[in-house]
Amino acid sequence: MTGTRAPRPNPEAPGQARGATGMTRRKRTRKPDLRRFPGFLPLTLLCVFLLYAPLLIVAIYSFNDSPSITLWGGVSLRWYEDVFWGPESDKFKQAAINSLVIAVAAATTATVLATMAATAMLRAGSFRGKGASFALINLPLMVPEIVTAVATLIFFSAIGFSTGILTILIAHIVFCIPFAYLPIAARMEGIEDVYEQAAQDLYATRWEAFRLILLPLMTPGILSGFLLAFIISLDDFIITNFVKGAGVETLPTAIFGAVKQGIKPNIMAISTLLLAVSILFVTLSYFAGRMGQNRK
Amino acid sequence: MAQSQGAVAVDIDDVTKLYGNFTALSAVSLAIHDNEFFTLLGPSGCGKTTLLRCIAGFEDISQGAIRLYGDNIADLPPNHRPVNTVFQQYALFPHMDVTRNVMFGLLRLGRSEAEARARAGEVLELVRLSEFANRMPAQLSGGQQQRVALARALAPNPKVLLLDEPLSALDLKLRQAVRLELQQLQHETGITFIFVTHDQEEALTMSDRIAVISDGKVQQVGSARDIYEEPDNKFVADFIGETNLIDVSVAEIAGDKALCTLPGGTRFTCPAARGAHSGQGHLSVRPERVSLADPAGALLTGTVTRLIYLGTDMHVDMRLSDGESITARVQNSSQTTIPAMGDTVGLDFEEGAARLLVD
Numbered sequence: 001m002t003g004t005r006a007p008r009p010n011p012e013a014p015g016q017a018r019g020a021t022g023m024t025r026r027k028r029t030r031k032p033d034l035r036r037f038p039g040f041l042p043l044t045l046l047c048v049f050l051l052y053a054p055l056l057i058v059a060i061y062s063f064n065d066s067p068s069i070t071l072w073g074g075v076s077l078r079w080y081e082d083v084f085w086g087p088e089s090d091k092f093k094q095a096a097i098n099s100l101v102i103a104v105a106a107a108t109t110a111t112v113l114a115t116m117a118a119t120a121m122l123r124a125g126s127f128r129g130k131g132a133s134f135a136l137i138n139l140p141l142m143v144p145e146i147v148t149a150v151a152t153l154i155f156f157s158a159i160g161f162s163t164g165i166l167t168i169l170i171a172h173i174v175f176c177i178p179f180a181y182l183p184i185a186a187r188m189e190g191i192e193d194v195y196e197q198a199a200q201d202l203y204a205t206r207w208e209a210f211r212l213i214l215l216p217l218m219t220p221g222i223l224s225g226f227l228l229a230f231i232i233s234l235d236d237f238i239i240t241n242f243v244k245g246a247g248v249e250t251l252p253t254a255i256f257g258a259v260k261q262g263i264k265p266n267i268m269a270i271s272t273l274l275l276a277v278s279i280l281f282v283t284l285s286y287f288a289g290r291m292g293q294n295r296k
Numbered sequence: 297m298a299q300s301q302g303a304v305a306v307d308i309d310d311v312t313k314l315y316g317n318f319t320a321l322s323a324v325s326l327a328i329h330d331n332e333f334f335t336l337l338g339p340s341g342c343g344k345t346t347l348l349r350c351i352a353g354f355e356d357i358s359q360g361a362i363r364l365y366g367d368n369i370a371d372l373p374p375n376h377r378p379v380n381t382v383f384q385q386y387a388l389f390p391h392m393d394v395t396r397n398v399m400f401g402l403l404r405l406g407r408s409e410a411e412a413r414a415r416a417g418e419v420l421e422l423v424r425l426s427e428f429a430n431r432m433p434a435q436l437s438g439g440q441q442q443r444v445a446l447a448r449a450l451a452p453n454p455k456v457l458l459l460d461e462p463l464s465a466l467d468l469k470l471r472q473a474v475r476l477e478l479q480q481l482q483h484e485t486g487i488t489f490i491f492v493t494h495d496q497e498e499a500l501t502m503s504d505r506i507a508v509i510s511d512g513k514v515q516q517v518g519s520a521r522d523i524y525e526e527p528d529n530k531f532v533a534d535f536i537g538e539t540n541l542i543d544v545s546v547a548e549i550a551g552d553k554a555l556c557t558l559p560g561g562t563r564f565t566c567p568a569a570r571g572a573h574s575g576q577g578h579l580s581v582r583p584e585r586v587s588l589a590d591p592a593g594a595l596l597t598g599t600v601t602r603l604i605y606l607g608t609d610m611h612v613d614m615r616l617s618d619g620e621s622i623t624a625r626v627q628n629s630s631q632t633t634i635p636a637m638g639d640t641v642g643l644d645f646e647e648g649a650a651r652l653l654v655d
Contacts, residue, residue, distance in 0.1 A: 197354055198387040200374040202401030203452065212400075216391045 055275065062268035069263050079269040088258070092270060095254035099234055102169050102250065107230035110176035111184070114225055115218070117177070118185040119210070123193065141178045148175065149242040156243060163245030171243050172233045179232045180225035183289050187221025188214070220291035227285035231278050302330040303365070305456055305488040306351060311360035313346055313512075320346045322512040323360070328456075328490060329505075330365075333482045335491045337499040338509035339535070344492045347509070348458050351490065352381045364455060375404070380449035381458040385465070386441045388433035394420065394444050395429045401452040419447040422481070439470045446478075450485060459491045463498065475502050496536050500524065508532050524582075528569045529654040533580040540581045540622045542596075546574040546652060554652040559618035562595050568652040578653050585649035586624035588612065588635065594642025598622060600635050610634055614641065 034040060062080070066073025083092055117137055121130065140148065152171050153163075161167060191214065199209035215222075237252040244253060251274060258267055306328040313321040321343045328334045336344040349355045351362055353374035362370045369377050380401065388397050395416050402412035420426050423443040433441055442462055449457055459478075463471045479502050482489045493499055499506050500520040508515040508523060508531070516528045527533035530541065544556040544564075554568035556579065566579065591597045598614030601621065612624045612635065624643065626632055635641050 192385075192387075194383055194385060194387040195389060197374070198381070198383060198389070199400070201352055201354075201379075201381045202448070203375045203404035204400075205375055208404065213389055 058268050059272045059275065061265060062272040064265055064268075067265060069265055069268070079265045080273075082266045083269050083273070086266065088266065091249070092251070092254060095249040095251045098165060098168075098249065099251040102165065102172055103230045103233040105169055106172035106176050106233040107180070107226050109173045110180045110229045111222060111226040113173075114177050114180035114184050114229075115222055117181055118188050119214075122185060122188045123196075123214070137181055138178050140175050145175075145238045149239040152239060153242045163243055163248075165248050167243040167245065168240055168248070168250065171239050172236065175236070175239060176229035176233055180229040183224040183228060183285070184218065184221045187218050187224075187289070191217050220288050223291075224285045224289035227281050227288060231281040231285070234281075235274065235278060302332065304328070304363075305330045305332070305365060306490065307361075307363040307366075308347070308351075309361040309363065311347070311350060311362060312358050313343070313350060313355060314358045319512050321350070321357075324509075324512070324514055326507055326514060326517065328488060331486050331488055333479065333489045333491065333502060333504045335493060335499040335503035335506045336509055337493055337496060337506050337535075338515075340494055342509045343512040344494075344509045345460055346512075348381075348460055348490065348492050351377075351456070352379060352458050353377050378452075378454055379456040379458055380452060380454040381460060382442075382445045382449045382462045384461045386433075386445040386462075388441055388444055388448070390433055393430050393432055394425065394436070397433065397444055398448045398451050400448065405452055415451055416447075419451045422450070422484070423447045423477075438466055439474065442466060442474065446481070450481075450487070454487065456488045456490060459489060461492055461494070463493070464495075471498075478502060500536070508535065510535070526567075526569070526651060527580060527653065528571070530578055530580075533651075533653055538583055538623070540579075540583060540586065541653075542579040542581060542616075542622065542650075543618060543620060544577055544579050544652070546572070546577045548574055549652075556652065558596055559616050559620065560596055564595060564647075564650070566647050566650040566652060569654050571654040572652045573654075577655060579650045580653055581622075581645050581650045583611070583623045583625035584609075585645050586622065587644050588624060588626060588632075589642040589644045591640055591642035594644050596622070596643040597640060598643055600637050600639045600641060603634070603637065612641075614643070 061069060061072075063075050063077065064071075064073055065076035065078060083089060117133075121134060121137075152167075152174075156163060156167050195213050195217065196209040199213045200206065204212065235252055236250075237256065240250050241253050241256070244250065249257065251270070255267060255270060255274075258264070304327045306326075308324055308326040308328070311321055311324045312319070324343075324347060336347060338344045346355060350357050350370075353369070353372060353376075357370055360370070361368050364377070364379065389400065392400070395413065398416040398419055399409075399412040402415055403409070407415070417426070417429070420429055423446055425440060425443050425447065428436060428440060428444075433444065436444065442465070445462065462478075463474055466474060475498060478489070478491075491499075491502065500523075503520060505517060505519055506523055507517045510531050516523055516532045518526070523532060524536055527536065527539075533539045534541070542558065544558055546554050546556045546568075547563075548555050549568050549572060552567055552570075553565055554572060554574075554577075555563065555565050556577065558564050558579075596616055598616045600612060601615050602611075602613035604611035604613070608628060610626045610628055612626055614622050614624070616622055622643065626634065628634075
């Protein structure tokens with residue numbers, strides 16, 4: 001559950017930009033058949049195994065009836081029960097609530113900022129420093145997370161900001177912006193500005209053209225950006241761990257704390273739950289991004 | 297030309313538009329009359345769409361004035377100009393049904409929901425789309441989308457309707473039908489239409505007047521007949537329809553007549569465009585006005601180089617004594633004798649069929 005394993009920006013995002021010219025995508029030329037390359041099958045199987053076997057084992061063992069994490073003792077939901085009602089449940093519940101509150105607030109704020117940034121980048125014509133702005137918006141994707149974490153902590157202590165839930169929120173908003181920006185900008189790029197021109201021609205002010213035309217057309221991209229930012233915030237560990245302060249835990253830091261005292265099967269249950277939520281939201285984000293694409 | 301006495305709807309006064317070093321429009325002046333179907337015709341990149349976008353307000357002008365019934369609108373944003381546009385790609389709002397699309401402009405003008413809905417129904421009836429009022433744009437054919445775009449632009453009852461190549465996305469058959477509809481619509485609504493096209497046939501069949509534009513300059517303004525029959529310059533003669541350009545030397549210009557010497561030495565008097573001068577020049581003669589004759593006593597003689605059979609007509613390509621080629625369009629009938637390849641034939645045309653151009 002480290003940040004480096006966070007879901008990458010929606011790989012379909014650039015495709016969304018081609019909504020209007022979707023026809024050309026179907027007519028792609030035939031490519032060499034990948035399956036004929038020597039060693040393709042074993043390599044694929046190895047990669048799939050390495051990527052997914054650990055997750056699968058965690059998910060399976062979360063249903064283990066035995067208190068051991070390696071010995072199978074039959075199917076049971078006792079560790080899920082333990083997560084919700086066991087001795088540590090209060091700690092996990094508080095952490096989960098913190099995570100949710102932070103994720104919703106951070107994703108919402110980041111989405112609003114990213115939408116504003118995309119509008120400026122794609123609809124304000126050319127301005128000085130446009131290239132630099134683009135780089136600055138997306139740079140956080142390239143900076144090693146540990147560096148951001150250390151820098152953020154130093155920054156907060158330098159300005160005398162005491163760490164707590166607010167520092168986590170601010171840090172999350174910042175690193176969520178590029179994740180929200182990518183699907184939003186991809187969507188906006190695919191919307192020709194002739195719609196806004198038509199709106200202005202029909203007596204709409206610039207703000208009305210944005211609110212009544214551009215914003216509704218961008219909804220799928222905005223939703224996709226929000227969900228992606230939400231999931232990035234929800235499972236962030238490194239930055240959170242640095243800026244969280246004493247006594248405040250999010251779900252990932254709570255899990256990490258519990259693991260330090262030895263892995264119990266309830267950790268597997270809670271990890272499986274978090275995994276399920278992540279998969280759900282990434283899937284939703286993917287479908288939100290595709291929404292309305294066949295309309296033109 | 298009946299409209300030419302009407303008030304000036306759009307007065308384009310010495311408008312220049314620069315993009316960096318590129319001159320898109322160069323001192324364009326045009327007076328478009330009230331209730332006129334006016335066409336801006338020219339090849340792509342000539343500046344006609346730029347001019348339309350300047351009138352709509354999507355482009356600032358670098359110099360000059362654009363007046364709408366006397367008021368200078370050149371500095372107003374598009375939403376403050378009482379003109380509406382039919383866009384080339386229609387630009388229907390994909391998330392609104394047909395009725396909401398048509399209501400959009402009315403609601404922005406502050407009309408009530410009920411009033412806007414009633415007016416939308418009216419306009420949709422005008423373009424015969426009433427039964428599609430609840431469809432989404434994506435559920436309509438290209439022709440229907442085009443009519444929605446038209447209805448949407450007409451609904452606020454603009455003073456001037458701007459049409460940016462609205463037929464170019466339709467197939468040929470549909471285009472011909474829509475041409476008649478557009479013309480009829482213009483008569484019914486009495487709104488001034490400014491229509492941009494690169495298709496000369498479209499321009500000739502629909503317009504009251506046409507401005508031929510090339511290289512950001514107005515080349516000629518006039519009715520379809522004026523422009524076809526009395527082109528001012530080589531560009532107009534060549535761009536509108538087919539024409540033969542014959543090299544002549546002009547001895548003198550007297551009034552609107554020119555005395556010239558044809559290749560082969562025959563002296564010939566014909567009408568001259570305003571601004572034509574003596575020296576070397578070009579005569580324009582339409583192929584259908586060239587007739588084949590006995591070489592003895594004909595204006596020109598040529599050798600047949602190619603015969604193209606076109607059903608009702610025959611195209612006869614010939615080479616003149618000076619090496620230039622000329623085409624005659626001869627009707628296929630039992631009276632006409634069609635020459636054979638390599639024959640030497642005489643060519644005649646009436647004085648009024650030829651015109652000395654401004655080079």
